[in-house]
Amino acid sequence: MNTAGIISRRTFIKTGALLGAGLYAAGNSDFALSASKNNRRFHASLSIDALERYPDLLPTVVNAGVDAVWVAAFLQGIWQYPPETVGVWKKRIETAGLEVHHITVPLGHPSFTEAAPDYMGELSYQPWQRGILPDGRACYGVCIHPPACDVNAEGVKILHDAAPGMIFLDDDFRLAPSPHDIGGCFCPAHKAAFLEKHGYSENTWEEMLAAVKDRRLTAPLRNWLEDACTELSGCFKAQQAMLPEKSLGIMVMYMGSEKAGIRLDDYRDVPFRVGELQFNDQAFSRVKGKTDELFSVLFHRRFTLPENSYSESTAWPPDGLSPENLAAKLAISTIADVRNTMLMSGLEPYPLFYWDTLAPAMKKHRALHETLAGHKPTGPLKHYWGDAGRWVGDSKPYSLFLATGVPFEVTEIPADDGFTFLGDGDAKALQDGRLKPGKGLCITREKAEAPADVLRYIPEELDALFAFKRELLEKNRDFPYVVEDLPVICAWYPTANLAALWNLSENAQPLTLAYQGREYRVNASGLELVPVPLNA
CATH class of the missing domain: 3.20.20.80 (Glycosidases)
Structure with missing residues (x-):
C-alpha cells in the first residue's frame, strides 16, 4: 500500500476542527460570482x-x-x-x-x-x-x-x-x-530603458538574467515583469x-x-x-x-x-x-x-x-x-495558484487532486481549513518563508523540509491521492464524496443543493455519491457530467 497520503491523527484533528459541518473558507476565495443568471x-x-x-x-x-x-x-x-x-x-x-x-x-x-x-x-x-x-x-x-x-x-x-x-x-x-x-x-532597447528607469547597473542586469534562469523572484526581476x-x-x-x-x-x-x-x-x-x-x-x-x-x-x-x-x-x-x-x-x-x-x-x-x-x-x-449559474464550488480540497506560480513558476499545476471525487474550492491564499494543494513554485516559497501558510494543511508533490502539520508530501499520483482520500474520510464526511476510487471530478454547490460528477473515463461507470448518511446511485456515461440533486 502506498502510504504517502496518510496523515497523522494530530494533523487531522487540527484541520478537521477547522472544517466544521459544511463551513468552508468562503472568505479566502475570490472566485468571481455574478448576481445574475445569464443563459449559457x-x-x-x-x-x-x-x-x-x-x-x-x-x-x-x-x-x-x-x-x-x-x-x-x-x-x-x-x-x-x-x-x-x-x-x-x-x-x-x-x-x-x-x-x-x-x-x-x-x-x-x-x-x-x-x-x-x-x-x-x-x-x-x-x-x-x-x-x-x-x-x-x-x-x-x-x-x-x-x-x-x-x-x-x-x-x-x-x-x-x-x-x-x-x-x-x-x-x-x-x-x-x-x-x-x-x-x-x-532586446537592447528594452534593456536600456529598464536600466535607466530603475538606476540599475550592468551587473544587476546579469544578476536578473540569472534569476530568470533560476526562477527566483528578486526585486529587479519583479520590477522587470511589472x-x-x-x-x-x-x-x-x-x-x-x-x-x-x-x-x-x-x-x-x-x-x-x-x-x-x-x-x-x-x-x-x-x-x-x-x-x-x-x-x-x-x-x-x-x-x-x-x-x-x-x-x-x-x-x-x-x-x-x-x-x-x-x-x-x-x-x-x-x-x-x-x-x-x-x-x-x-x-x-x-x-x-x-x-x-x-x-x-x-x-x-x-x-x-x-x-x-x-x-x-x-x-x-x-x-x-x-442550475449552477451563480453558485460557487465548495469543498475541503483547495485550488491555489499563488504569486510564486504567477510571477516565476512553471506552468505545471498540482491538479490531479481534482479527480479524487472529493469536492474542491478556489482560494486566493493558503486556506485556514482543509487542504491547500501547492504547485512547485508556491511550495518552495512556503519553505523559504515567502508564502505564509494558513491554519489548514498544505500539500506538495515534491519532498519538502517543513513541519508535518504545515506542509505534507503526497505524490501527484492517483493511488497516493486515493489513499489520502480514504484517510480524510475516516476523520470527516461533512461533504458529498464519490465512494469509489475512480477518476471523477465532484463539484459541490451547497447553495444549490447540488453536486455535479464529471466522469473522466471514456467508459460508462456506475458511481455512488455519499452525503449525510445517504447514497445516490449514478450511471455516468463516458466523459459525462451528471448533476446530482442532494435534496431528492
Whole structure:
C-alpha cells in the first residue's frame, strides 16, 4: 500500500476542527460570482475563407444552436480581408440570425523562424515583431515595439467602424512564447530603458538574467515583469480607447499570468477568455490533461465575472480532438460557471459532422448550467495558484487532486481549513518563508523540509491521492464524496443543493455519491457530467 497520503491523527484533528459541518473558507476565495443568471451562450470562431469555401458551414452552426460567429480579418498588422468584406459578411451572418464579433492577432503568435506557425496560414511577420529571449535567441511575435500599439489601435477602430461588434485580442497578446517562460523583450532597447528607469547597473542586469534562469523572484526581476505588464496593459488601453465601453476583450493563454506580461487584475472588467490547452486527443485523454485544463480555468475565473468569461474550446488541428472529446470540454465551462463557450480551430473549421455531436451536448450544458449559474464550488480540497506560480513558476499545476471525487474550492491564499494543494513554485516559497501558510494543511508533490502539520508530501499520483482520500474520510464526511476510487471530478454547490460528477473515463461507470448518511446511485456515461440533486 502506498502510504504517502496518510496523515497523522494530530494533523487531522487540527484541520478537521477547522472544517466544521459544511463551513468552508468562503472568505479566502475570490472566485468571481455574478448576481445574475445569464443563459449559457455558444460562439464559433470561423474564418471568412471557410465561410466562403463551405456553403453549408453557416447553416450548420445555426442549426446547432450557436449564438454568435467571430471572424478574424486583421492579423499581425495586415488586413487579410478588407473591412468592406467583413461588413458584407456581418450582414450575411446577421441575416442568418447570429451575432457577429471579431478576433484580431495583434502581436503575432510566437515562432523561432520568420515563418508564422502552421495554424496561422501563410502570414509573415512585420519588422517590429522580432523580440529577444533572455538567452539571446530571436523570437518572432509576442513582443511590443513601435508602431505595434498605434497599428493595432488604428486597426480595431477601422474594424469596428466597418462592422460594429466586440473585439477579442487573440492570446498572442502577451510577452512570452509560452506559459512556462518568463517574458518581456530582452532586446537592447528594452534593456536600456529598464536600466535607466530603475538606476540599475550592468551587473544587476546579469544578476536578473540569472534569476530568470533560476526562477527566483528578486526585486529587479519583479520590477522587470511589472514594467512588462504595464507595457502590455498600456497597449490594451490604447486600443480600448478607440472603441465603445467593454467592446475589447483579452484572450489569455493556458495558465497565462504576470510572468507573460499579463497583469490579471488589469482585465477584471473586460471580456476575458480563460486559458485552456489539450488541443488534441492524446493530451486531453489523460486524466491529468482534463484536471490541468480545469485548474487553469478555475485560476482565471478568480479574475473575471461569469458573464464576462469565455472558454478556449479549441481543437488543433481542426480534427485533432474527437467530437466526443470536444463535447466533453463543455463540462469545464459548466463546472466553473464560464457563461460563454468559444469553439475554435484556427483558420480551418471543424469537420461538419462534428456538429452532430456538439449540438445535443450544447443543448444539455445550456440547461445544466442554469442550475449552477451563480453558485460557487465548495469543498475541503483547495485550488491555489499563488504569486510564486504567477510571477516565476512553471506552468505545471498540482491538479490531479481534482479527480479524487472529493469536492474542491478556489482560494486566493493558503486556506485556514482543509487542504491547500501547492504547485512547485508556491511550495518552495512556503519553505523559504515567502508564502505564509494558513491554519489548514498544505500539500506538495515534491519532498519538502517543513513541519508535518504545515506542509505534507503526497505524490501527484492517483493511488497516493486515493489513499489520502480514504484517510480524510475516516476523520470527516461533512461533504458529498464519490465512494469509489475512480477518476471523477465532484463539484459541490451547497447553495444549490447540488453536486455535479464529471466522469473522466471514456467508459460508462456506475458511481455512488455519499452525503449525510445517504447514497445516490449514478450511471455516468463516458466523459459525462451528471448533476446530482442532494435534496431528492
